[in-house]
Amino acid sequence: MKIIAVSGSRRKQGNTASIINKILEPFIEEGHDTETIYPGNLNIAGCSGCEGCAKTGKCIVKDDMQDLYPKIIEADAIIAGSPTYFYNMTSDMKKFIDRCYCFFSFDKTDRSVWVSRLTKNKTRFAGIVSICEQNSAEDMGFTPAALNAAFSSLGYRIVFNQKVLHVFKAGKILEDKNQLEIAYNNGQKLLKTLKLDRNL
Ligand SMILES: Cc1cc2nc3c(=O)[nH]c(=O)nc-3n(C[C@H](O)[C@H](O)[C@H](O)COP(=O)(O)O)c2cc1C
Incomplete structure (x- = not known):
C-alpha cells in the first residue's frame, strides 16, 4: 500500500513531523510505501482560480504540485498534519489543499451539484x-x-x-509518550481500516 503524509510545517524535526513519523511506523514495519511531503519546502503557488482544470480535471499551473498529483491519486491514504498558525492550518497546508481544487467536478448548470474525482475508483482514507x-x-x-x-x-x-496541545519547540513532542502512543495507535487503526476495505 502507498501512504502519503502532508506536513503543514516546514520543520523536518518539528512536532508535526515527529507525530507523522509515529503514525507511519506501523506502515513502515509492514514494508508499505510511505512518503512525507512538505509543501512549504516546494515551489507550489496558491490556486489562481483560473478554472483551467474545469474541463479536464487537470491543473494547468506548472510547478512542483504537478509531481504531487500522481502521488495523491495513487495513495491509498493520506495523513494531513498541520501546526496551528493564527488559529488555523498553515498557509503551506492551505495552498496544497487549494491546488486540489482540480479534483472536483461540478455539474454544468448547477454548481451546488459536485463530486470529487478522487472517489471514482477507490475508497479514500485520511488521518x-x-x-x-x-x-x-x-x-x-x-x-x-x-x-x-x-x-x-x-x-x-x-x-x-x-x-x-501545548508544544512549542521543534521536537518537544518526542518527550510526550502519551501523544506518541496515540499517534502510533492511530497509524495502526488506519492500517487496519485499509486492510479491511481492501480485503487484505
Ligand atoms: C506564525 C505562527 C503562528 C502561530 N499561531 C499559533 C496559534 O494561533 N495558537 C497556538 O497555540 N500556537 C500557535 N503557534 C505555535 C505552533 O503551532 C507550535 O509551535 C507548533 O508546535 C509548531 O509545530 P511544528 O514543530 O510542527 O512546526 C504559532 C507559530 C507560528 C510560527
Whole structure:
C-alpha cells in the first residue's frame, strides 16, 4: 500500500513531523510505501482560480504540485498534519489543499451539484493531526475542523483526528509518550481500516 503524509510545517524535526513519523511506523514495519511531503519546502503557488482544470480535471499551473498529483491519486491514504498558525492550518497546508481544487467536478448548470474525482475508483482514507503551542483547544482555533472539512470534501473518510496541545519547540513532542502512543495507535487503526476495505 502507498501512504502519503502532508506536513503543514516546514520543520523536518518539528512536532508535526515527529507525530507523522509515529503514525507511519506501523506502515513502515509492514514494508508499505510511505512518503512525507512538505509543501512549504516546494515551489507550489496558491490556486489562481483560473478554472483551467474545469474541463479536464487537470491543473494547468506548472510547478512542483504537478509531481504531487500522481502521488495523491495513487495513495491509498493520506495523513494531513498541520501546526496551528493564527488559529488555523498553515498557509503551506492551505495552498496544497487549494491546488486540489482540480479534483472536483461540478455539474454544468448547477454548481451546488459536485463530486470529487478522487472517489471514482477507490475508497479514500485520511488521518488528521493538528498541533499547537497553547493549552486549550480554543487556541487551536479552526485547525482540526478546517482540515476535516477540506479532506472530507475531497472524498476522504477521516479515520482519526488527533489534537496535540501545548508544544512549542521543534521536537518537544518526542518527550510526550502519551501523544506518541496515540499517534502510533492511530497509524495502526488506519492500517487496519485499509486492510479491511481492501480485503487484505
Ligand atoms: C506564525 C505562527 C503562528 C502561530 N499561531 C499559533 C496559534 O494561533 N495558537 C497556538 O497555540 N500556537 C500557535 N503557534 C505555535 C505552533 O503551532 C507550535 O509551535 C507548533 O508546535 C509548531 O509545530 P511544528 O514543530 O510542527 O512546526 C504559532 C507559530 C507560528 C510560527
